[in-house]
Structure formats: structure tokens, C-alpha cells
Amino acid sequence: MKLTRNRKEVTEKFDFSIPYDLKSASKIVKEASMEKFDASIDIAIRLGVDPKQANQMVRGVATLPHGTGKKVSVLAIVTDDKKEEAIKAGADHVGFEDYIKKIKNGWTDVDVIVTMPSAMSKLGALGKVLGPRGLMPNPKSGTVTNEIGKAIIDIKKGKIDFKVDKNGIVHASIGKVSFDIKKISENAEELLSTIKKLKPSASKGTYIKSISISSSMGHAITVESSSFNQ
Numbered sequence: 001m002k003l004t005r006n007r008k009e010v011t012e013k014f015d016f017s018i019p020y021d022l023k024s025a026s027k028i029v030k031e032a033s034m035e036k037f038d039a040s041i042d043i044a045i046r047l048g049v050d051p052k053q054a055n056q057m058v059r060g061v062a063t064l065p066h067g068t069g070k071k072v073s074v075l076a077i078v079t080d081d082k083k084e085e086a087i088k089a090g091a092d093h094v095g096f097e098d099y100i101k102k103i104k105n106g107w108t109d110v111d112v113i114v115t116m117p118s119a120m121s122k123l124g125a126l127g128k129v130l131g132p133r134g135l136m137p138n139p140k141s142g143t144v145t146n147e148i149g150k151a152i153i154d155i156k157k158g159k160i161d162f163k164v165d166k167n168g169i170v171h172a173s174i175g176k177v178s179f180d181i182k183k184i185s186e187n188a189e190e191l192l193s194t195i196k197k198l199k200p201s202a203s204k205g206t207y208i209k210s211i212s213i214s215s216s217m218g219h220a221i222t223v224e225s226s227s228f229n230q
Helices: 005-013 022-031 080-089 097-104 117-133 148-157 181-197
Strands: 040-047 059-063 074-077 093-095 112-115 159-163 169-176 208-215 221-223
Touching: 022 181, 022 208, 022 221, 040 181, 059 181, 074 080, 074 097, 074 117, 074 148, 080 093, 080 148, 093 097, 097 117, 112 117, 112 148, 148 159, 159 169, 159 181, 169 181, 181 208
Parallel strands: 074 093, 074 112
Antiparallel strands: 040 169, 040 208, 059 159, 208 221
16 A cells, blocks of 8 residues: 555654553654544453353443544433433433434434433333444443433543453443643553453453554553553
8 A cells, every 4th residue: 555645754753663551652643643533532341251251342432631633423312300310420312202202214324322220121121222233222221220410421521331352352432632741641551450340350461452542543652561460
């Protein structure tokens, strides 16, 4: 593939073949970004687990101290007595039967759905629509709860749901290129710390095998991972 002038300048300026500590990698991903918009910064963490084994599944939530920089659209599917609480907490859409009907008709224009345990029987029938899009509320991710207001506030502040994929990799957005180095590295550290705590007892050998961060269309920078296995 022919390199553009900007891409060539980046490859000459940085050595992408070696791992860096997290702060250095955060600095490079900012400086190496050539996008003309405020690109997202993403992290990919390869784990030493077999996701096909139920006892090696890694899934959880992390509240990034500086958020993701993205505006997260939240739908609260709640009964009338919880609607005011959801609105005050900042939900973008609030309703019950009306939104269940919209979803049945194919509407999924939200990032996160929060609901109550008593409403899950209604949402269960929407699994084929919500499941493939990662929108099905789940108690483990805190999106099925009676504390609707708190759940919405946490999501708006930067709470993210992550899950290891079939290849043993966790993908997540940890900020924007406009974030300073400290914010990027601290968000990454929080996610890595959370994943480290979730190490399955059935996972043997090296748990965090590799880490890389990149901007939306930028080079991947390898992060030194051994320190996160200690």
C-alpha cells in the first residue's frame, strides 16, 4: 500500500515495532494522529483465555475517570413511577410500551438501554433485535437495576461495558485525541486494572498477553504489558 506523505512522516518519526510504557504510548498516539477530526482512542487487550470455555469468560464494567469523550445516548425503559428519576438523571429517551413497540419495528438509535428487573420479561422478546447490537440490558453490566438514576449518571460519566470477543481480545474506547496524555493513560490504567481483577481462576499462564492503543485510523502503538501481569 502506498504511503501518503503524512503517513510517511509518522512512520519516520516513531518506531512502531517496539513496546512503550503507557504514558509514552499515550503521547505517541496523540502525536501520530493525522485525522482532521477529534478521533477516538481505542485499546485492544489480548488475553490468555479461551472464551469458548464458560469459566474463562471475561466480562465486566469499568468507570473511566475521564469518560470516553463520546456523547452516550441512553434509553430508559421504565414504569411511570421511575420516569421522572430517569429524566432528572439525564436519559435521552424515557418510556415503556411505546419504546418496546419502536424497537420491535427496528428502532435501535441509542448507545445504551437501562431498565428495571420487572421489565425484563418484556425486553426478553426483543433479544434478536438487541442482542446482535450489544444493546440488551444485563444485570452484570448494571443496566438492569432499580437504581435507574444512578445507573444513568454512571453511564453518562464514563462507565463502559466490556467483554472478551471470540478471539480472546477486549476492545474498548478510552478517550479522544483531544484528551491530554494524563487522561488517556489514566483511563487505560483503570480499564486494565479492572480486567486484571477479573482474571478467571481457570486461566493459566500469561493473562494479559498484549496491549495496543490507536486512534480511529492511526497506527497501533504496542504497550509494554508485563507490568500488568505482576
